[in-house]
Amino acid sequence: MNSTEWKEKLSSIKDGFSNSAIKSNAGNIDALETEYLGRKGLLMLLLRDLKDFSLEEKKILGPLGNTLKAEITSKLAELKNKFGAGSASSLKNDFDLTLPAFPYSKGSLHPITQTINKMTEVFLKLGFSVAEGPFLENEYYNFEALNIPEDHSSRDMHDTFYSAIKDSKNKDWLLRTHTSPVQIRTMEKQEPPLRIISPGRVFRRDAIDASHSFVFYQIEGFYVDKNVSMADLKWTLETFIKELFGENVKLRFRPSYFPFVEPGAEVDMSCVFCNDKKGKCPVCKGTGWIEVLGAGTIHPKVLKSCGYDSDKWSGFAFGAGVERFAMLLFGIKDMRVLYENDLRILKQL
Numbered sequence: 001m002n003s004t005e006w007k008e009k010l011s012s013i014k015d016g017f018s019n020s021a022i023k024s025n026a027g028n029i030d031a032l033e034t035e036y037l038g039r040k041g042l043l044m045l046l047l048r049d050l051k052d053f054s055l056e057e058k059k060i061l062g063p064l065g066n067t068l069k070a071e072i073t074s075k076l077a078e079l080k081n082k083f084g085a086g087s088a089s090s091l092k093n094d095f096d097l098t099l100p101a102f103p104y105s106k107g108s109l110h111p112i113t114q115t116i117n118k119m120t121e122v123f124l125k126l127g128f129s130v131a132e133g134p135f136l137e138n139e140y141y142n143f144e145a146l147n148i149p150e151d152h153s154s155r156d157m158h159d160t161f162y163s164a165i166k167d168s169k170n171k172d173w174l175l176r177t178h179t180s181p182v183q184i185r186t187m188e189k190q191e192p193p194l195r196i197i198s199p200g201r202v203f204r205r206d207a208i209d210a211s212h213s214f215v216f217y218q219i220e221g222f223y224v225d226k227n228v229s230m231a232d233l234k235w236t237l238e239t240f241i242k243e244l245f246g247e248n249v250k251l252r253f254r255p256s257y258f259p260f261v262e263p264g265a266e267v268d269m270s271c272v273f274c275n276d277k278k279g280k281c282p283v284c285k286g287t288g289w290i291e292v293l294g295a296g297t298i299h300p301k302v303l304k305s306c307g308y309d310s311d312k313w314s315g316f317a318f319g320a321g322v323e324r325f326a327m328l329l330f331g332i333k334d335m336r337v338l339y340e341n342d343l344r345i346l347k348q349l
């Protein structure tokens with residue numbers, strides 16, 4: 001090797017080190033030092049070759065080699081300082097312990113979504129289809145078409161959030177208090193026979209407690225055809241509840257009043273938590289029955305307001321609170337856990 005070749009080799013070692021230094025990290029800084037300054041390191045071997053050169057050449061080439069050695073030493077010290085003192089601690093510093101660890105856990109559907117899916121699945125098997133409606137409704141669809149006139153006392157139970165703006169017919173806009181407006185909107189557009197369910201979010205001006213919230217979910221269902229009776233309603237709801245809670249569950253219909261059905265009923269199911277241990281069960285409060293649905297045969301006035309001939313067509317409708325079903329299916333005692341998004345709880349469901 002002559003002195004020109006030696007200089008070229010020195011220059012290529014310099015370039016090689018510069019490139020490696022840019023790409024270095026805490027994990028390879030020690031290896032980089034060995035590669036260039038180790039006993040058999042690239043620069044050290046080149047410096048050793050100086051012994052074959054004349055004294056004159058050594059005087060020129062020696063300082064060049066030592067300058068690069070000093071540069072590399074200083075750069076390595078700088079890098080070690082940047083990444084941490086030694087390799088062991090550098091590796092530690094390279095990890096961000098706050099990052100999630102492998103394997104990354106997959107997300108899952110929220111219990112409310114799971115419940116809606118389960119409930120919907122049963123009705124799809126029975127030939128129902130799913131319809132959706134807007135959250136922002138006007139008074140006509142939310143109340144009047146459902147046989148709840150302006151001065152009707154049941155509007156008090158449906159106190160909700162009103163908009164300051166009125167629609168073109170001077171009706172108030174409001175956040176829907178139930179999913180029943182979807183029934184009207186669907187019947188206006190389609191001719192019977194109809195089998196529809198409509199799951200969705202509804203709003204009321206309720207204070208939050210263990211069983212109330214200002215926003216919650218309902219599933220509305222209705223069936224309109226010729227000669228639809230309470231017997232059809234009873235069979236449908238029994239089939240639905242048994243699919244979810246098992247064959248041994250019994251249903252009880254209690255007469256009740258909802259303006260949009262006639263006759264109307266509250267539907268209770270036998271408590272699946274206490275069996276015979278009545279008196280001690282916190283879910284049914286010892287009664288053995290849990291209220292799960294409101295239902296009835298559709299009021300002729302509702303059919304007429306959608307343009308149906310109520311002498312020809314009849315139907316049934318029901319409404320269920322999704323949270324109530326989620327609480328029963330997942331054994332949740334306080335509805336608020338469904339909205340707090342606490343992963344420690346959601347992961348158990």
Ligand SMILES: [Zn+2]
Nearest residue numbers: 271274281284
């Ligand atoms: Zn019970």
